[in-house]
Amino acid sequence: MSEDDSSAPYEPEAFGPWLGRQLRRKGMTQSELAIALDVTRAAVSAWITGRAIPRNDKIQVIEAVLGLATGSSATRDEAPDSRGLINWYHRPAHPDGGRELGNAAAFAFDSNLTVLAREATQNSLDERHDANRPVRVRFILHEVTGERLRRLQEALRWDDLVPHFKAAADTGQKVGKVLANGLREFHERGSLLLLRIDDYNASGLTGPEYDNGRFAAVVRRQLDSHKKGLAGGSYGLGKATLWATSQFGMVIMNSTLSKPHEGRCERRLIGRLDLPWREVGGAQYAGPAWLGEGDLSREGAARSWWAGERTVEELYLTRGSSDPGTSFLIVGAYDPSGEATNLEEMHQALVRGLATGFWASMVTGRDSIPMLEASVEALRDGQVVVTEERVDPHRYEPARARAVRAFLNEETVSEISTAEDVLALRLPLTVPPLKDVERAEPVTHPAVLLITPTEDDDEKPNRLICMRSTRMAVLERAVNDVPLGAIRFQAVLLAGKATGSSGMDADLAEAFLRAAEPPEHNDWKQTEDLTSSYARGAVARLKEFRRAMLDQVREAVRPVEHVKEDETPPVLRELLRLDPPPSPRSPGYPTVKSATGSITQDGAWDVRVEIKLPERDDPWFLRPLLRFAARSGARPEVRWAQLSAVSHCEVTDEGNLRCAAGARSAVFSGISDVTSHPVTARMAGVEVDLVRVKESVQ
Amino acid sequence: MSDILARIGHLPDDAAVKFLTSAVLEQREPLPMAAVDRASQPGPWEAEPVRQLLDEAMKRFEPESRTAADAWLAPLLHATLRLTRREAADSRIWNHLALRLAPDYVFWRHPGRPPTPAVNRARFSGPFYSQTFSRLWWAAELFRNGPDYGPVVVACGNQDVLNTVLRLEVILHRPTAQAILRLLSTGAVRTGREVNALAQAVNTAGSTLAYEALAPDAVQDADSYRDWIEDLGNVLVPYDSLPDGPTDGRVPEHAVEALVPLFERLFAEAPVRGRPEQQETIE
Amino acid sequence: MKRLLPYQTVVGDLSLEVREARLDDIALPYEMISTAQRVVALHRIERDEWRSARLSVRVRAPEQELQQGPWTGMECLATLSERRTNTRTATRLRWEGPGEWSGEVELQRDHHLERAELLGQLIATVGDVPGRVIATTEASWTVDLQSRTPTRREEIRTRWVDFGDEDHPQLHPFKNDPWTVEAVGQEPVLYLNSGFEGLKALLASGRAIDRPARDALAAQIATDVWTVLFNAATYQEDGDTPEWPGGWRESVLRRMLPDLFPTHSPDDALAEVVSRHRTGDGADLQTRILHAAGKQARRPRNLGNFMRTLRRTGQEEE
Structure with a gap:
């Protein structure tokens, strides 16, 4: 890694974290420093925790002891990365000989680019920072070749990883095959595809290095569902799709934090590599590896580091603004399903995934802002291949997006008479009381059912989609047995917070429905959570609600007067058709x-x-x-x-x-x-x- | 007719067909009026004024000049039997008129031509452009210029207009119909052969030209037409001058003027014009 | 048949859609508009005395092609017509943006009876000729004044009537027949005798055991219908040059002629039928009609299945 610009505008950082970091780098304990300075260990501890600051003369001695340039504590300039402080740390194998042949979480998903777009974006939505502004999500596909590629490889310390890749590719397991394919394609094409996923106005990877927090949830843990947020699953299983989309299992992260850590916000960097168990140079490794600053207090485990602007640029991780959020760089991105094989197809798959998963969050009312803005672009060696497309919900889901917009604008009607009309109905949801709460009375929450005609070219008409919270789609199903002569429609059910209500009933409905969701968040049904948390009858209330929504849709689209005009017995109908016959393809005449x-x-x-x-x-x-x-x-x-x-x-x-x-x-x-x-x-x-x-x- | 019919009503097509046997059409047998009455449904239209009108026509015109009766009768029939287009589109009313009210007029106006002594069945019950009364009523409806029946007299004075032009879809655009009649009344086209050539030119050029766009028509006022229908009880339709038609809006003059020179040119440039192989309709 | 035109027309599709219908300013439920079948149903029992209907229409054309073509002064017309009432009105639509026009088409009830046809046209100046039609909607819409549901009825009308009933004197002569066909006027009708014992029960039966007999009966009825309709359709012809009669008669001919004369084009086949009628050479023709009618009625399969079932039940009883 090359030298960082010393002119980089560092944010003011407390002396304490700086000193702590220098000690870690030196592998020096607080007691050793106390002895070298002839102060008490308690004094050093007070400096590091920020309870006190040493006098200037002491600081100069500290700098000397630590072998730093005079004044570096004042500028708190980082020691240049090139000193070999940033490296890949590979977790050693379990002493018991246990082997994990790949990231178990990555297998939990039948991954493809649509799933990736859905999981990554749902995380961003759940991590919205300022509730008065939309979360902005950008997907950038970038294929790099030639010298650009070489520079990137240097920044990634690629050469250090090659023996690990080779060893892991030989395991013959599923992950190994993907890796072997990736390496072969990489050599044949001489190019590397990067997929970068940015979010802005999101929390960013806040929190301590190892303890509970967003950072650890994403970087350290597998299968961890850190969030207690609305969706219940952010940074849980979903994050595995990031790694599953890399042929090398490699993701580098650059985060701008919404809450300072170590007194800093911008450019918190770390990389994570998910490989299977492997043996390299006689040593055995468990699987994961991290790119970061070696932490001698943790046997060299890699910590995140505060990088300079040049480093993030070399890693293609420069963020577009100082708005908080995270950029994930998926190195060696591919479509695990094998469907999208080039930049254009991948671009399209991502746009589709975003439109299908988040059209509702992107709809804007006349006086409201959307929750989400999303875009996708594709580049090759810095040149635009597919220009940035801002995903327009009205283009991809015209009927449903119209329904939600009409609801936001309070432009719904009570009878559908035009192709654009949106019918709105109230659908009561009875929320049963919780078991452990002294609240005998159930609460009724009015959910909203929206129905609107759909275009002729809609390939999947007559469907109902149910949403809660940030208009997150939970379940979608076909409405069958629609009465004869009914219009073709799309229906949207908004429940809980998605109704825009902030009342207690909405909160209770939200919690009730969340409890009824399986881990995939794709249904409302009997779950363990539901039966253990709610009073008897909860399942029955849920079933009633589900039946009522379908019945209401059917009733709403039923023609007003269905009169049987036609007296032709069905058996005769086909035999008495009078419409012009199709002209024969190969007629018996010239x-x-x-x-x-x-x-x-x-x-x-x-x-x-x-x-x-x-x-x-x-x-x-x-x-x-x-x-x-x-x-x-x-x-x-x-x-x-x-x-x-x-x-x-x-x-x-x-x-x-x-x-x-x-x-x-x-x-x-x-x-x-x-x-x-x-x-x-x-x-x-x-x-x-x-x-x-x-x-x-x- | 011997028995008095009070109202004009409806006689279904299938019933009409049954009564129109060869013997009836050849006037060897009379129509079975009692059976016709049984097969008919009553309607609201007064029969007497129409009956008087037809009697007057047969009085005014000698059998040899019966084709000339069309120009006189068409406006008067339209002004006497006041129907909406919706009502006039129902063939049952014309069946009833021909089979029940005035079969004598049908025999008088359209006698069989030797060697066929029979009247063409379609003169009693048939397409609007063939049936004795509906062709005149529709000619009046489609060729009038708002309340002015003048163009109707021009149209019905030429059997080729009634037999050929009346059937063309292009004349459903009123300015087109008026422009064709304008050429007839100015003498730009005279003979039946020329009328057919003009009609053919306008009809074929109509495969590429939208006359509706070149000469937009005004919307016809259906409410005024209704008022005119309801006004029937207050007026005596004159026999010796043109009656007043419905004031549902005249054809915009500029629209007609936009088409007249175009039609003149189409006619002038039509190579087939006046060539002898064009069959002239003989009545 | 391909039409050659002396000027350039639009190749891409012109489409028209009815977005809303109002009867005397009161909006009709949207389910009375079917975009799939392109039908608007205007009949509502509770509002029988309406005077005019307004249809909001939108026409779309291939935007890019329009920009690149040699057309100027483009305008878009929506044409509403009904042949039976000799009514044809054109409404100029507003330009909404590239390749899109919209407007309101008014239908006067007094000017229409049954079904009006609605289509869109693009008009432009091409070269030095103004008013050229450069595109017409591929498929037209039907505005049905008599229907309560927006469906395109494609089969021959059928009515259940007790042939002995007072209200239908014309059917009295046939009161012992199971069915009869009326093939005159604007629309042919198949009358099924509800007074004929067992007919309704069998035709309406959904039981598997009845199916072979039911289908065979249906094929028999349909064969009769097509035979009668074909003869009625051709008897309309008089005059030297055979002309397509239009309406249901033409539909019947177009469906059946290919089976009567498979090696003749429809035009040639029609000429052949007319000529045989004239020359009195009718025996072979009747044979061919029977074949074509049986084909429309799917007789080979329906009757064949019935006989197979009979044989099977016969064997079981032995």
Whole structure:
């Protein structure tokens, strides 16, 4: 890693954390420093915890003891990374010989780019920082080659990892195969695909290095659901999709914190690599590795570090603004499902995933801001391949997005009369009391049911989608048994906080429904949580609610007066159809396959006609008819001034065509007789028909 | 007619067809009026004024000049039998008129031509442009210029207009219909052959030209038309001058003027114009 | 059949959609508009005396093609027409943006009877000729004044009537027949005799055991219907040059002629039928009609299944 710009504007940092970090780097204990300075250990402890600051002369001695330049404690300049402080730390294998052949969490998902977009973005939404502004999510695909690639590899300390990759690829396990493929493609293509996922106006990876907090939840833990937030799952299982989308299991993170840690907010960096168990140079490694600053107090485990601007630039992790949030760089990104194979396809898959998963969070009312803004772009070596597309919910989910917008704008109606109308109904949800709370009375929460007609090209009409909290889609299902003559529709159910209500009933409904969700958050049903937390009858209330929503939708789309007008017995209906039959693809008679033509200088039509002939041993005799098109009634026929055979036919003495026996096509050309035109040629269209004639064989 | 019919009503097509046997059409047998009455449903329209009108037509015109009766009768029939288009589209009313109220007029106006002694069945019950009364009523409805029946007289004075032009979809656009009649009344087209050539030119050019866009029509006022229908009880329809038609809006003159030169040119440039092979309709 | 035009027209699709319908300013429920079937149903029992209907329509055209084509002074018309009432009105639509027009089409009830057709057209100046039609909607909409549900009825109308009933004197002669067909006027009707014992029960039966007999009966009825309709449709023809009769008659001919004369184009087949009628060469024609009618009625399969079932039950009894 190269030297950081010393001019980088560091935020003021407390002396204490700085001193603590210097000691860790030196591997020096507080007691050792106390002895070297001839002070008590309690004094050193007070400095480090920020309870006291040493005098200036003491500081100079400290700098000398630590081997730092004079004044470095005042600027609190970091020791340059190039001193070899930033490295990959590979966790040693368990002493008991246990092997983990890959990140178990990554296998919990049948991952693809849609899942990635959904999980990553849901995390960002749950971590919204300022509730008055949207969370902004940017997905950037970037393929790098050549020198750019080399510089990135240096920044990633790639060469140090190669023996680990090779060893892990040889294990023959699923992860090993992905890795081996990744390495092979990397060498063949000479390019590396990066997928960077940024969020802005989110919390960022706050919290201590090892103890509970967002940072540890993402970086240290697997299968950890740190959040107690609305969705219940942020940074839990979902984060594994980040690693699952890297062929090398590698993700580098740069976070701007919403709450300072060690007195700093910007550019908290750390990398994490998820490899299977492996043996390299005689040593055995358990699996994960971290890129960071070696922590001698933890046997060299890697800590996050505060990087300079140059470092983040080399790692393609420069953030667009100082707004808090995190950038995840997935190195060697790919679509685990194998569906999207190039930048354009991956771009599309991500946009689709965002639109399908978060259209509701992106809808804006007239007087409201969206919860989420999302965009996707694709670059190759710094050049734009697919320009940044801001995901427009109205483009991808027109009917549903219209429903939510009408709800936000209070523009819903009580009867649907136009293609754009949104019908809103109240649907009561009875929330039963909790078991351990002295509250015998259930509470009724009015959920909102929205129904709107959908476009003809909607491939999945007549569906109901149910949402709560930040308009997070929980379950989607088809509404079957829709009455005959009903409109095609989309329906949206908003419950809990998603109704926009801040009342107690909304909070209770929110908690009740969350308890009814399985870990995947894709259903409302009987769960252990539900039966253990809620009083008897909770499951019945839930079932009632589910039945009522479907019944209400069906009732709402039922035609007002359904009168049986048709007396045709069903069995006769098919047999008595009077609609025009489809024209046969291979008719048993000659047809005009193509006709082209133009008007000559004399005002005559000059046409060239290709005839398609059915198979027959005998020649076909045909009279080509040229007719002027008319608005209505019979089309006037005009005479030919000249008729000539072009191929597989000849013009007979009678002026008809004799098509060669056995031929499957024939071509002729003709010029109309101007004196027979009912109107000047340029004012009307013409049509060519073929009439069969009986003709004596010459 | 012997028995008095008070109201014009409805006679269904299938019933009409059954009564129109060859013997009836050849006037060897009379229509079975009692059976016709049984098959008919009563309607609201007064029969007497229409009956008087037809009697007057047969009085005014000699059998040899019966085609000339059309121009006189068409406006008067329209002004006497006041129907909405919706009502007039129902063939049952015309069946009833022809089979029940005035079969004598049908025989008088459209006698069989030797060697066929029979009246064409369609003159009793058939498409609007063939049936004895509906062709006149619709000619009046489609060729009038608002309350002015003048153009109707021009149209019905030429059998080719009734037999050819009336069937064309293009004339459902009122400015197109008026422009065609304008060429007829100015003498730009005269003979039946020329009328057909003009109609053919306008109809074929209509496959590429939207006359509706070139000469936008005004919306017809359905409410004024209703008022005119209801006003029937207050007026005596004159026999010797043109009656007043419904004031549901005249055809915009500029629309007609936009089409007249176009039609003149289409007609002038039509190569087939006046060539002898164009069959002239003989009545 | 391909039409050659002396100027450039739009290749892409022009589409029209009815977004809303109002009867005398009161909006109709949206379910009376079917965009899938392109039908608007206007009949409502509780509002029978309406005077006019307003349809909000939107027309869309391929935006890019319009920009690149040689067309100027473009305008868009919505045309509402009903052949039976000789009514055809054109409404100019507002330009809403590239490739999109919209407006309100008014339908006067007094000017319409059954079903009006609604289509969109693009008009432009091409070269030095103004008013050229450069695009027409592929499929038109139907505004049905007599229907309560927006469905495109595609089959022959069927009515259950007791042939002995007072109200239907014209059916008295057939009161012992199970069915009869009326093939005159604007619409043919198949009358099924509800007074004929067992007919309704069998035709409406959903029981598996009845199915072979029910289907065979249906095929028999349908064969009769098509035979009668075909003959009625061709008898309309008089005059030298055969002309397509339009309406249901033309539909019947277009469906059946390909089976009557498979090696003839529809035009040639029609000419052949007319010529045979004229020359009195009708025996072979009747045979062909029977074949074509049986095909419409799917007789081979329906009757074949029935006989197979009979044989099977026969064997079981032995």
